Amino acid sequence: MLVAVNYIKTPSVERLVKLWAERYKPDMSSLSSGKDDTSFYGELIKAVSPEGRALTATKLHNRLVTIKCQMAGIQTNALYSYIPNIVDLSEANRLTNFALMVYMKLLEIYQQPSPTAAEEKTLISTAATTSSEVSFPSWQMLSIEAWGMPGIQEIAEAIEPILLEFQQEHILSKDWRTLGFITTLLNFSNKLLILSQKLTPQEQLLIYPYFRFIEEQVALPWQRVCIAAAKxxxxxxxxxxxxxxxxxxxxxxxxxxxxxxxxxxxxxxxxxxxxxxxxxxxxxxxxxxxxxxxxxxxxxxxxxxxxxxxxxxxxxxxxxxxxxxxxxxxxxxxxxxxxxxxxxxxxxxxxxxxxxxxxxxxxxxxxxxxxxxxxTKNAKSTSTANQNSSIRQQQSIGKNPKTTGLTHGLSTMDGEIERLTKKMEELDRELAQTKEQLNKRRNQFGISQ
Missing domain, CATH: 1.10.490.20 (Phycocyanins)
Incomplete structure (x- = not known):
């Protein structure tokens, strides 16, 4: 549960905040040793620059994120549809819109220059020239600020108003299950966005910590742990x-x-x-x-x-x-x-x-x-038999109204996923055309890519 807290700077709090931030460093250990180091690190240096971050944010534009969140909402709704009254369709759409607001804010933060922006390129370049494919020692020593990220507390404070507004709504509804729904929704959305064909491996490496942060911030009280250390x-x-x-x-x-x-x-x-x-x-x-x-x-x-x-x-x-x-x-x-x-x-x-x-x-x-x-394990055998019979009847597709409704709902979701997939294909074609036009203009003005 997210709780509004006042950030208190004490040595103990600062030390835990530093450990908290370590969770969101880009994970270089996940890289394949088969990559061409010179090419890969060169592209990474470009991606971490302000221009590179702006390009990444452009790829994850409002329309694409909306579609991905809608697809994640459909998947989440299918997972939770068996729970009576957890969320209705309008509520699911509202939560999907909430997720969209979160991602738009994250992308805004992603493009903000780090306080150490002047040092970033030097630090990343140094790491690229000294790292080995096996251990990546120099990369591991970089702070999140060196990667171009603002401090973890700054990210938390920037995103907190949106999260608190959402949380207040589900607290008023007295249904904690919506928190489970939104956590799953963010999990599915993260996966769909990070695996987008529009993002390069370098961009995925840099943007994923932001996505991971928001999923954890909804449910894991790391920030409260840090503040609780003040005394x-x-x-x-x-x-x-x-x-x-x-x-x-x-x-x-x-x-x-x-x-x-x-x-x-x-x-x-x-x-x-x-x-x-x-x-x-x-x-x-x-x-x-x-x-x-x-x-x-x-x-x-x-x-x-x-x-x-x-x-x-x-x-x-x-x-x-x-x-x-x-x-x-x-x-x-x-x-x-x-x-x-x-x-x-x-x-x-x-x-x-x-x-x-x-x-x-x-x-x-x-x-x-x-x-x-x-x-029902300790119930009388006759009662258990009746209950099992009832369960079997409910599981018989087409014979139970609830099951029939669920089947119809899943069928509708399949159709919606197909529609959204077609939208994504249209977006891919539009992006390809835009890239082609951009390359032509670059060639026209002699700008290297």
């Missing part, structure tokens, strides 16, 4: 524990997730198996969200963020996408064990009340997390 000295045991584990949250999430795959090989939610790319992305993000809430509770010395926010959010979303209780329970257990294993005995004493509290908070709501078929 701590940098040498306090509590602060040092958070500072130690903050930068390894992704590694902790990956370790726990790998264990989940081994222990629950047959687990399947509505989004697919644990090894499906979309499920992997969501699970890793959620495991980091759980860690962020743990650090927030520890720094605030209060379990309320977990008990009143995290559990409620999970209750609204997880049973609906058919995530079983055994998965939730095991996830919390493995996460607690992995965190404890990385700490000294004295540090364990600090965090254990909170890892135990996390598990207890979910355990208290176990019955509400249980899926319908799990709730």
């Amino acid at each position: 701590y000295q940098v040498d306090s045991p509590t602060f040092k524990l958070v500072e130690q584990l903050f930068p390894v949250s992704q590694d902790i999430a990956q370790t726990v997730y790998s264990q989940l795959i081994q222990l629950l090989p047959n687990h399947r939610s509505r989004r697919g198996e644990l090894t499906d790319p979309g499920v992997t992305h969501s699970c890793l993000r959620d495991l980091e969200m759980f860690q962020a809430y743990l650090w927030l509770c520890l720094l605030e010395d209060n379990m309320a963020p977990i008990e009143l926010e995290l559990v409620d959010l999970c209750l609204m979303v997880l049973p609906g996408v058919k995530v079983k209780w055994e998965m939730i329970e095991l996830c919390n257990k493995l996460l607690a064990e992995e965190i404890i294993a990385r700490l000294t005995p004295s540090q364990r004493n600090l965090i254990q009340p909170y890892t135990d509290g996390l598990q207890q908070a979910f355990l208290k709501q176990r019955d509400r997390f249980a899926l319908p078929n799990e709730n």
Whole structure:
């Protein structure tokens, strides 16, 4: 949950903000070693320049982003359509428009010159000439400002009014599921936009951190964790524990997730198996969200963020996408064990009340997390048989009004996706024509590309 906070500059806050910003550096490790270094890095230097950023933003113009968000909205609506009254069509369209506003603001921020703009080209050029294909040591040392990004706090403050306006609306509706909807919508939109054929690999590398930031900012309270550190000295045991584990949250999430795959090989939610790319992305993000809430509770010395926010959010979303209780329970257990294993005995004493509290908070709501078929396990056999019969009837396509309606809805969505795909093809043709005209003008005036 996003909460408006006053940014307080203290040494402890500044140190956590720096770690928070590290999450959004362009990921050079994802590059293929088969790339032509000279050519690739040359194009990267162009893409990171103000002119290159403006060109990237031009490619992601309003019409294209609108279509991509609409397509993501259709996918999200299809995923959540089985949940009664989660969002109606008009609400889904409103949320899609909200996503469009977010991306337009991000693209505006993307084009803003960094405070260190004069140093960017030198820093990037130096990194390009000293990096090896194996380790990229120079790239890893660059700050996000050196990559042309504003400070992470500046990005958060610029986007905060839009996010708070959206959040206030779904709080007034008293339906936390819309937060799950918008997180999924942004996830799908990010994927569609970043894989757009209009973006070069260099542009994808540079724009993705902004997309990742907005998806995380909606649900992960990293900013609140940073601000909560204000009352701590940098040498306090509590602060040092958070500072130690903050930068390894992704590694902790990956370790726990790998264990989940081994222990629950047959687990399947509505989004697919644990090894499906979309499920992997969501699970890793959620495991980091759980860690962020743990650090927030520890720094605030209060379990309320977990008990009143995290559990409620999970209750609204997880049973609906058919995530079983055994998965939730095991996830919390493995996460607690992995965190404890990385700490000294004295540090364990600090965090254990909170890892135990996390598990207890979910355990208290176990019955509400249980899926319908799990709730009927102890029912009488005749009642169970009747319920199973009813379920089978509902699953029989064409025999149940709700199922018929869902089938019709999915058919309509397929038609909408086809329509939007045709729009994208038209845009591609328009862009190709524009590029051709631009190249002709460049040649006419002797401008190198």
